Amino acid sequence: MNYGIKVSKKDYDVKTTALANLVFTSEKNLFKIAQKGTWQIALSYSTYYDYYLDPEGTLFHKWSGETTIIHNLGYVPSFEIWGQEPREISDNYFKWTYEMYTWWGAPMAKYIIADSIKLIIGYFEATRDDLYEYTDSPNRTTINGIYSIYKDPML
Amino acid sequence: MAYGIKVSQTGHDVKTCDDKDLVFSSDWNTYKIKQEVLLNVVVGTPYTYNHNLGYIPFVWAFYRTESGEWAPDGFNTDFESFNISVNSTSILINIDGDDTGEKRSVKLFLMEKII
Numbered sequence: 049m050n051y052g053i054k055v056s057k058k059d060y061d062v063k064t065t066a067l068a069n070l071v072f073t074s075e076k077n078l079f080k081i082a083q084k085g086t087w088q089i090a091l092s093y094s095t096y097y098d099y100y101l102d103p104e105g106t107l108f109h110k111w112s113g114e115t116t117i118i119h120n121l122g123y124v125p126s127f128e129i130w131g132q133e134p135r136e137i138s139d140n141y142f143k144w145t146y147e148m149y150t151w152w153g154a155p156m157a158k159y160i161i162a163d164s165i166k167l168i169i170g171y172f173e174a175t176r177d178d179l180y181e182y183t184d185s186p187n188r189t190t191i192n193g194i195y196s197i198y199k200d201p202m203l
Numbered sequence: 204m205a206y207g208i209k210v211s212q213t214g215h216d217v218k219t220c221d222d223k224d225l226v227f228s229s230d231w232n233t234y235k236i237k238q239e240v241l242l243n244v245v246v247g248t249p250y251t252y253n254h255n256l257g258y259i260p261f262v263w264a265f266y267r268t269e270s271g272e273w274a275p276d277g278f279n280t281d282f283e284s285f286n287i288s289v290n291s292t293s294i295l296i297n298i299d300g301d302d303t304g305e306k307r308s309v310k311l312f313l314m315e316k317i318i
Contacts, residue, residue: 053210072227074210080222080231084317123223128261130289140288140295141259145277194259196317199231201223 080199082121089113089171091134091189096174101152107177111186114170117195123164124202131193134171134186141193144169153179167197234261235315242296242311246283247303250296252311259291260313266298267308285309 052074056062060069067073091113097105111134119125129144136142147158157172171191207229211217215224222228237260244250244266254260264276266285278285283300285307298307 074226075213077212077226078233080225080228080233081317082231130259130261136288138288138290138295140290142286142288143262143277194261196234196261199222199225 077200079126081196082125082199083117083119083197085117085195087115087117087129087131087169087193087195089115089169089191089193091171091186091191093185093189095177098152098176108174109177110172110174111189112170112172113191114168117167117169117197118165119167119197120165121197121199121201124162126198126200126202127160127162127167128196128198129160129167129169129193130195131169132188132191134173134188134191137187144193152176162202167195169193169195232317234317236312237315238311238313240311240313242309243306244296244298244309246298246300246305246307250309252294252296253292254294254313255292256313256316257291258316259289260316262287262289262294262314263312264294264296265310269302269305269307273310287311 054062054070055072056065057069057071091111094110096108096110098108099105130141131144132139133142144158144160146160149156153176155174159170161168209217209225210227211220212224212226222231237256238254240252242250242252264287265273268274269283274285276285276287283298285298288295294311296309
């Protein structure tokens, strides 16, 4: 004998209707929210010298910041991250994905890393001083975002 | 006494299994779909969808590419891109590419606010 629960949409017979007409079925998993909330990164300015191209070093202007969200689930969970973009004019939130551009004149990285304890969200951008006239900071140095961490593991 | 409902995945005992092996538990909330929208968006013309929810919702967004397949937002190729951004009142949809003026189908799922 089979066990389980099904809930159909209004006007559909739960015993015969197709999967698309079910609101819930125990045969299909749901993303269960383990933790949700907001996050914020305060970008800070600094400079550094890169010695890869020039033994005397090449000056870079850097904006970077990082935040850590602890979940302590004991396994790597599935998750979703949205947040503002430092170089965008609008205050809108965008889906945050992993981006890394290593071009030596203006490297940039937006990263999200998850392990069994935490989620790290970070941003990095740099501008080579002798290649560009460095005048502009990001449109915002405080980045706001939202996140959901699901009970459902990555593997 | 504790109250609630748990539904386990096939092959797991609902009374003893780990939370991750549950299909559903009243201990853990799930996102409900607040709005489901199908739109026609013109390539090269930003489109604003007003959801008027009063909060910034999680959004699952997909669009139908020129070749007829569906792709999620964050779609960026040499020929076409599909990106969205969201605030507490609206969603801005941008499809840019070579086929300016053509229409693309866009599907949005906006999630209920979880408090």
